[in-house]
Amino acid sequence: MGTAKEYTIDELMVCTLAKAFTSEDIILNGTVSFIPVSAVLLARATHAPGLTWVAGAVGVDAQPGAVIGNTLDPTMWKNCVMYLPQYEDMWSYVHRGTLETFCIRGAQIDQYGNINNSIIGSDYHKPKVRLPGSAGMGDMGSLDKRIFIWSTTHNPRTFVKKVDFRACVGWLDGGDSRAKLGLRNGPQLVITDLCVMDFEPDSKRMRLVSVHRGVTAKQVQEQTAFELVMPASVPETPAPDREYLRLLRDVVDPKAMRKIEFRGSATKV
Amino acid sequence: MTAKKEDKLVSLQQAAALVRDGDTIAMQGMGTQMSPLALVRELIRAGKRDLQVAMVVGGIGLDWMIAAGCVRKVMAIIINLDEFGMANNFRRAAEAQQLEIEEYTEHTILTRLGAGAMGLPFGVTRSGLGSDILGLHPDTTKVIQCPFTGKPVVACRALEPDVAILHAHRADRYGNIQFFPKPIWTDVDVFPRAAKKVIVSVEEIVENEEIRRTPERTGIPYFKVDALVHLPYGAHPCSLFPRYNFDRAVFQRYADESRTPEGTKAFLDEFVHGLKTHDEYLAKLGGPAALKNLEKWD
Numbered sequence: 001m002g003t004a005k006e007y008t009i010d011e012l013m014v015c016t017l018a019k020a021f022t023s024e025d026i027i028l029n030g031t032v033s034f035i036p037v038s039a040v041l042l043a044r045a046t047h048a049p050g051l052t053w054v055a056g057a058v059g060v061d062a063q064p065g066a067v068i069g070n071t072l073d074p075t076m077w078k079n080c081v082m083y084l085p086q087y088e089d090m091w092s093y094v095h096r097g098t099l100e101t102f103c104i105r106g107a108q109i110d111q112y113g114n115i116n117n118s119i120i121g122s123d124y125h126k127p128k129v130r131l132p133g134s135a136g137m138g139d140m141g142s143l144d145k146r147i148f149i150w151s152t153t154h155n156p157r158t159f160v161k162k163v164d165f166r167a168c169v170g171w172l173d174g175g176d177s178r179a180k181l182g183l184r185n186g187p188q189l190v191i192t193d194l195c196v197m198d199f200e201p202d203s204k205r206m207r208l209v210s211v212h213r214g215v216t217a218k219q220v221q222e223q224t225a226f227e228l229v230m231p232a233s234v235p236e237t238p239a240p241d242r243e244y245l246r247l248l249r250d251v252v253d254p255k256a257m258r259k260i261e262f263r264g265s266a267t268k269v
Numbered sequence: 270m271t272a273k274k275e276d277k278l279v280s281l282q283q284a285a286a287l288v289r290d291g292d293t294i295a296m297q298g299m300g301t302q303m304s305p306l307a308l309v310r311e312l313i314r315a316g317k318r319d320l321q322v323a324m325v326v327g328g329i330g331l332d333w334m335i336a337a338g339c340v341r342k343v344m345a346i347i348i349n350l351d352e353f354g355m356a357n358n359f360r361r362a363a364e365a366q367q368l369e370i371e372e373y374t375e376h377t378i379l380t381r382l383g384a385g386a387m388g389l390p391f392g393v394t395r396s397g398l399g400s401d402i403l404g405l406h407p408d409t410t411k412v413i414q415c416p417f418t419g420k421p422v423v424a425c426r427a428l429e430p431d432v433a434i435l436h437a438h439r440a441d442r443y444g445n446i447q448f449f450p451k452p453i454w455t456d457v458d459v460f461p462r463a464a465k466k467v468i469v470s471v472e473e474i475v476e477n478e479e480i481r482r483t484p485e486r487t488g489i490p491y492f493k494v495d496a497l498v499h500l501p502y503g504a505h506p507c508s509l510f511p512r513y514n515f516d517r518a519v520f521q522r523y524a525d526e527s528r529t530p531e532g533t534k535a536f537l538d539e540f541v542h543g544l545k546t547h548d549e550y551l552a553k554l555g556g557p558a559a560l561k562n563l564e565k566w567d
Contacts, residue, residue, distance in 0.1 A: 031300060031351055058453055070352045072300065074510035075566050083450060087383075087458040091376055095395065118372060124405060125370075130363035132355065133347035134402060135326070138374030142398040169399040181399050182420055260352065 003239040009193050010035070010152075010258050010269040012212060014248055015240035017103075017148060017191050018042040023050030027101040028057045028094070030136045033071040034258040035150050036103035041067065041252045046244060054099060057136075058084050067253045094143055100185070102140040103148045107131050108163045111206050111226040113149060113170030113187030113199060115141070116163035124165055134167035141169035144184040152265040154192035156225035171204035178204070193267040195220045196237055200229045210237040272467075277444040277497040281547055284468050284496045285311040288432055291341075293321040295382070295430035295464050297456040298328050298507070300351025301515040305436035305470055306330045307503040307550070310541045313337040323382070323430055325375055325455055329506065329523060332356040333541065335368060336533045342369035344378060344428075353524040358533055371406050373397075377425050379455055381409060384427035386462035393422045433464035436504045437488070438512065439473040444494030445480045445487050446471065449511065452488035461489050470500040472512060500547050502560055513563040516554075 007015075017039035021027065025048070029037050037055075041064075044051045055062035059077025069075035077083065084090045093099045106115035118134050119127035140147065147170070151158055170187045172178045178186050186204075190197040196209040207229035211217055217234045221227075240248075249256075262269045285308065288294060298304035309330040312320075319341040322331060327348035334340050336358035348359045362368040373381075376396035384392035393413075397403045398421060403410045409426040435457055438449045446469050452458055461467045467489065474497075480487060502509075506516035506523075519540075526532035544550045554560060 031347075070301065072302075072351065074302065074508065075514075083453050085451070085453055085458065087379065087455040091379065095376070118402075124401075126366060127364060130360045132349035133345065133372055134374065134400075135347035136375060138346065138372075138400055138402045139376050139396040141400060142374075142396055143376075166399075166401040172399055178399070183399065 002242050004242045004245045005239070007240050007245055008269045009212060009267050010262060011240060011245060011248060012237060013150065013191050013193065014038045014042060014258060015244045016196060016237060017150065018046070018244065020148065020189055021048050021051055023048045025101045026052040026099050028054040028099050029071050029103065030057070031070065031072045032261070033103060034067060034253070034261050036148065037071045037076070038067055038248065038253045038258050042244060042248055045247050045252065054084060055080060057086065057090050060084055066251060067255070067257045094139065097144050097184070100144070100146055101148070102136070102145045103150060104137045104140065104168055105150050106137065106168065107158065108160050109149060109151060109158060109190070110160055110163045110170070112172060112174045112204055113147070113190070113206065114163050114166045114172065115149065115168035115170060116165045118165045118167050120164055122164065137168035141167070142183060146185045147187045149187055149190040151190070151192045152262050152267065154194040154220070155223050155266065159224040159226070161226040171199060174204040175202070193265055194223060197228070203229070205229050207231070208234050210235050212237045213239070272444065272492055272495050274443050274491055276442045277491070277494055278442050278474065279496050279498060281307065281311045281498050281500065282315070284308065284470070284498045285315045287466060287468055287496055288312060288317055290317055291319045292431040293323060295323045295433040295456070295460040296331065297435040297454070297460060298324055298330060299326050299454065300328050300349065301520065302508050302510065303436060303454060304328060304330050304504055304507045305434045306505060306507060307500040307547050308434050308436070308468065308470055308498070309334060310550070313339060313537070313541050323378065323428065325378065327356065327359070329356070329520065332358045332527065333537060335359055335362050336527070337537060340368065342371065344371040344373060346373055346375045346378065350520060350524055353520045357527040361530070371409070372402055373410070374400070374402055377403070377410050377423060379459060380425035381428035382459045382463040384425060385429040386459055389427060391424045391426050393424055395422060397423055428463060430460070430464040432466040432468060433460040434468045435461065436470045436500070436509065438471065438509065439475050440469065440471045440497055441475055441477040441480045442497070443477065443491035444469065444497045445477070445491045446489040446494060447480065447483065447486040448488045449486065451486060457488050461493055466495045467493055468496045468498070469494055470498040470503040472501050472503065472509065474499050502551060503547070505554070511566070513560070514566055516563060
């Protein structure tokens with residue numbers, strides 16, 4: 001297909017996340033998740049036609065055509081095969097592990113992929129900053145999900161050594177601490193406005209995989225408040241395929257709703 | 270806790286009078302969807318105090334109630350205005366330590382309510398294992414060992430709210446509550462079953478025969494419903510899928526004005542205190558033609 005020369009970071013993030021999804025994935029999404037939902041629709045339209053998506057955790061195999069509303073909104077359930085009742089059905093499938101993949105972002109993400117979106121400060125009850133709350137991340141971290149983390153604010157305030165409040169359980173304290181608690185799966189990939197990262201298999205520390213065009217590994221480390229596992233050489237994040245970019249711009253997210261996620265980001269899109 | 274097969278239709282004021290100061294209320298809601306906001310406005314006008322609100326997702330209605338001084342404690346998993354950003358009054362109250370917050374994972378609070386609904390002392394889940402959330406309320410969530418496998422599970426103490434408040438599509442006068450296309454959300458499912466009293470507002474009142482023609486749409490039977498209020502557009506400015514969408518203009522205005530306490534007060538004066546009836550509220554929105562505009566979904 002050939003890769004694109006002109007693209008923006010939001011487009012690169014969506015295309016990179018899309019490439020990580022396969023036809024085997026069963027994915028549900030939460031609120032204000034424009035980048036993951038765009039990636040789901042893009043993957044399904046290209047290399048992963050068999051991917052199963054439960055729109056807003058309600059609309060099974062929905063086909064809204066494009067991102068036409070907020071990601072929890074009923075507009076996104078269009079052409080689904082079932083409205084999944086939440087209390088019995090959705091929670092059964094989530095708890096048992098049938099619905100296996102979930103994407104999460106948060107105000108703080110630490111070196112083991114634990115996430116916080118509840119409070120900033122050392123005392124939960126006397127917060128310096130009160131954030132909206134943990135929502136689904138408190139469930140999904142403990143319920144064996146393959147977790148994809150995304151962030152549009154790669155800076156030392158977001159990427160902290162230890163989260164002030166562990167709402168979402170990532171690799172816990174690293175090593176085998178998550179497995180010892182009996183939790184399967186865990187954080188897989190972290191896609192930010194600067195780079196792509198994964199987790200070193202033994203220590204479960206966050207590891208740099210690739211840097212976006214124009215960004216250096218040194219810059220990524222400077223914007224991260226803990227020491228990243230740093231491979232000997234760090235390649236550039238592959239540019240999006242031209243066809244993926246066309247589909248994203250013209251079909252999947254023509255209103256560019258994904259750019260809403262860059263409010264407060266140092267990266268201009 | 271069992272309601273009779275009799276006419277449940279009451280006025281908005283009569284329904285609100287069933288909520289007492291200090292009550293634990295289970296309140297339906299999503300960021301921009303399905304919330305009993307006409308009932309919430311009346312609770313605010315009636316000056317309720319010390320309420321303990323249990324929700325899954327708290328949104329605009331809860332933020333109004335916090336601003337109006339109705340709320341002592343919230344039990345929820347997230348409180349925000351969805352794509353419109355922070356719930357500013359929640360944030361201010363939390364940062365000023367004027368609000369008791371019991372944050373849960375979704376499945377721990379649902380398991381509490383599920384145990385309440387069945388009259389069990391507690392329920393179990395694995396949600397939240399390893400997180401700091403469980404430690405926030407050791408008197409209601411506790412890690413225990415499974416008596417059969419020895420594996421850790423989370424025991425969630427039963428929660429039986431004093432009252433549940435909901436908005437739905439239609440009902441007959443006995444309070445057989447129907448949803449279109451069907452009940453989907455947790456709060457129209459477990460909330461009324463767990464609560465001691467249930468108050469529901471609906472878009473439309475239909476004959477009992479119509480309910481009998483479509484029993485598959487009924488989500489709550491008459492014997493669980495204590496009071497019914499007829500409030501068309503009773504979820505406004507939230508949506509009621511598929512009948513009407515949320516009101517983007519009102520949400521944006523509230524998101525902007527609630528950045529300050531003064532702005533919030535002006536908003537509440539205009540949209541809550543300044544309007545004594547639901548009919549006045551609908552007229553303020555511009556009447557039937559303006560409301561018709563909300564029926565677009567794309």
